[in-house]
Amino acid sequence: MEFHNPTFPGQCFFKSILFDSLTPDEIHLMDDVKTEIKYKKGEIICHEGDEINSFYHLKNGLVKLYKVDKSDKEHIISIAKPFDFIGLLSTFSQTHYQYSIAAIEDSVFCVFDIKAIKKLVLLNSKFGMALIENISKITEHVINTRFELNGKLLRGRIAYILLYFSQNVYKSNHFELPLSRKEIAELIDMTTENVIRILSEFRKDQIIKIEGKQIRVLNEDMLRKISVAG
């Protein structure tokens, strides 16, 4: 599972890695193969096993990348925010998706034809280099987060995920959890019951305030301590 970094400051794909390396002609070329697609919360963008034809860039919203195990249980690999490169994980090494992608909030994508992107890599090596750097950064981050979470006990994982949403996604102490308790469990590898139990403990300890999906972080320092301690 993973949390990508918000590495690109610009407004969209073009304003970030592409814009830096592409010529005006090449940008126009990209414009031709670009479409914008909206997905409602809950909708599935692609299924594990589907053929990869497109390169997705999330403009707006929030999605989860996940796999389903043999007991039909979902395991979230990563949550992706705007400017993260969805599908960067297997787009260039596989012909078929190795995981599924679903919107956990209403989302808007820039969708590019994958062949056009690949052509562009061969046409413009600076673009290729930028892509290499970004793929590396994302996967590195996926692996690091997994590593960090594995070392933590359940309370530490819940603290970690709360800080993640509070700081990285919503940048506020007060936010609405986009995930159900069950999905949180799938994200950090524990049972729904324990997610609830620990959230309740945090509430009783005055660390957070809960009203359904509304969460307010009351004691950020404590949360950080719990997260670090594991």
Add this chain to the structure above:
Amino acid sequence: MEFHNPTFPGQCFFKSILFDSLTPDEIHLMDDVKTEIKYKKGEIICHEGDEINSFYHLKNGLVKLYKVDKSDKEHIISIAKPFDFIGLLSTFSQTHYQYSIAAIEDSVFCVFDIKAIKKLVLLNSKFGMALIENISKITEHVINTRFELNGKLLRGRIAYILLYFSQNVYKSNHFELPLSRKEIAELIDMTTENVIRILSEFRKDQIIKIEGKQIRVLNEDMLRKISVAG
């Protein structure tokens, strides 16, 4: 932790992804910045936090990529075999290593100056594309293996790792474990005691034969069943 695929059939780096995409001139260019370095079993090739100056390609031997947690416990991210691209994980996204690398068998590396490799990417976009595909493949595999192992109970993990060495590394039912019991524990996230305990159980159940580090797989089917069942 991870097991890379032996994706490159050739004799060395040049015979695989580079050779396909480089001109003779470019190959000579690479020859100039290439050195060969040998490491004895147990030697550390690089430490987490070291500056990345080189691109390593394992010609011969076996190495482990690992991180050290705050209790000084090692966690193996991946075992790499010849033709795997050591250091492909952060070479292009970081200036410093995010993990350490150590030889678990006597090993020989081709070492390239990292700047030369990066220059080559910009010079030859086909090479860049090949690199993208390989980085993707490796990281994909790292993530997939982690995912698989996470779902398994201890017995399943031991079975998995025994099959891995038997089939992917040594391609024989009889082999010498290159890792200590402790290192196996670090590789699949469990305690040394339990590694020993479960190996003993497998021995009693006639699934394997153990003489120190010599392992013989007696009942491969059973091992596979245990691995899949988790």
Add this chain to the structure above:
DNA sequence: CGCGGCTTTGATGTTCATCAAGTAAAGTGG
């Protein structure tokens, strides 16, 4: 309104880490 899904709490059981203690093997220095 009633049904299914999400949430919550408590009780029970399993898996596994930790602790303890002892043996074997492998270095190390005199």
Add this chain to the structure above:
DNA sequence: CCACTTTACTTGATGAACATCAAAGCCGCG
């Protein structure tokens, strides 16, 4: 080369962390 020390290996007993099971309240939606 042998005593000494350290490191690896092994087994059993205990306890902690967590999953599973069970049961009930809640909410939204057809």
